Amino acid sequence: PYVDTKVILENADKHGYGVPALNINNLEFLHYIIEAGIKMNSPVIIETSQGAMKYAGNGDFRKGAEIFVKMVRTFADEANIPVALHLDHGKSFEYIVAAIKAGYSSVMIDASEHPFEENMKITKEIVKIAHAAGVSVEAELGQLAGIEDEAVAAENVLVDPEEAKIFVEETDVDFLAPAVGTSHGAFKFKGAAKIDYDRIKKVKEYVKRPLVLHGASSVVPEFVEIAEKHGADFGGAKGVPAEILKEAVKCGINKVNTDTDLRIAFVAGLREFLNGNPKEFDPRKYFKLAREYTIKVITDRMEVLGSAGKA
Ligand SMILES: O=C(COP(=O)(O)O)NO
Ligand SMILES: [Ca+2]
Ligand code: NA
Numbered sequence: 001p002y003v004d005t006k007v008i009l010e011n012a013d014k015h016g017y018g019v020p021a022l023n024i025n026n027l028e029f030l031h032y033i034i035e036a037g038i039k040m041n042s043p044v045i046i047e048t049s050q051g052a053m054k055y056a057g058n059g060d061f062r063k064g065a066e067i068f069v070k071m072v073r074t075f076a077d078e079a080n081i082p083v084a085l086h087l088d089h090g091k092s093f094e095y096i097v098a099a100i101k102a103g104y105s106s107v108m109i110d111a112s113e114h115p116f117e118e119n120m121k122i123t124k125e126i127v128k129i130a131h132a133a134g135v136s137v138e139a140e141l142g143q144l145a146g147i148e149d150e151a152v153a154a155e156n157v158l159v160d161p162e163e164a165k166i167f168v169e170e171t172d173v174d175f176l177a178p179a180v181g182t183s184h185g186a187f188k189f190k191g192a193a194k195i196d197y198d199r200i201k202k203v204k205e206y207v208k209r210p211l212v213l214h215g216a217s218s219v220v221p222e223f224v225e226i227a228e229k230h231g232a233d234f235g236g237a238k239g240v241p242a243e244i245l246k247e248a249v250k251c252g253i254n255k256v257n258t259d260t261d262l263r264i265a266f267v268a269g270l271r272e273f274l275n276g277n278p279k280e281f282d283p284r285k286y287f288k289l290a291r292e293y294t295i296k297v298i299t300d301r302m303e304v305l306g307s308a309g310k311a
């Protein structure tokens with residue numbers, strides 16, 4: 001069924017597991033995520049960035065939002081796993097309102113590049129509007145470095161747990177994304193992979209609601225190697241190892257945002273297949289390996305996060 005993201009995340013919070021929040025831009029990735037969820041009997045959170053809304057609507061983001069809601073609901077209504085649709089990194093009021101109007105389960109207001117008071121004020125406004133429409137809200141505190149779709153944050157600014165306490169009390173936001181050392185994309189961490197577990201625990205103690213880890217892709221070496229064997233150049237790619245994700249879930253993370261891992265698995269399969277099948281040009285066939293690898297990276301993640309078997 002199609003559910004509110006809050007339903008999925010409150011259950012994850014209660015039972016101490018993580019749920020993958022998986023970014024899509026098109027029908028294929030949605031297919032693969034639903035297949036993986038059904039195979040593993042796992043709840044799934046589908047999420048789209050503002051750029052994905054624009055892309056799906058061929059420039060018209062309101063149309064894109066409607067297309068995504070209709071596609072996701074069609075799968076969700078007949079799947080026996082909970083499925084939610086979330087707007088990831090909502091920064092513009094128009095996009096957030098469009099997602100709410102179209103029927104998204106939840107929206108993120110990402111005002112994290114603003115000063116604390118400003119972030120709190122903006123988030124409070126969005127919570128009021130979203131809650132009036134029965135939609136749950138995610139906000140971000142602190143800054144992740146790396147590319148955030150349309151904005152590039154320079155440095156990591158880790159969340160201040162005391163600020164998180166005030167922020168959640170003031171805004172009544174449903175889930176919080178604390179910056180704890182990860183960053184978006186395939187090139188995370190300057191040195192060894194590490195995130196600030198104590199900071200996650202402190203925030204959890206204060207806010208007592210589901211937490212979100214952004215920049216959580218593992219950048220799985222197996223798929224990086226396949227992609228590079230077939231012409232990709234991902235030199236220096238590094239992600240969050242599974243062990244660190246497991247510990248982060250133990251510390252209180254419940255929504256685990258994963259975009260890069262799906263992209264790398266897909267493009268590895270696509271490159272391998274096209275290199276090995278020069279005569280193939282049927283789009284129902286040449287995504288075969290891309291589909292296989294993307295489903296694999298998702299089912300593995302559901303095992304690591306503990307959402308497998310929890311639908
Ligand atoms: O945070 C993410 C995805 O992060 P990755 O680039 O690590 O997949 N989406 O909001
Ligand atoms: Ca941000
Ligand atoms: Na999000």
Ligand SMILES: [Zn+2]
Pocket residue numbers: 089184214215257
């Ligand atoms: Zn993110």
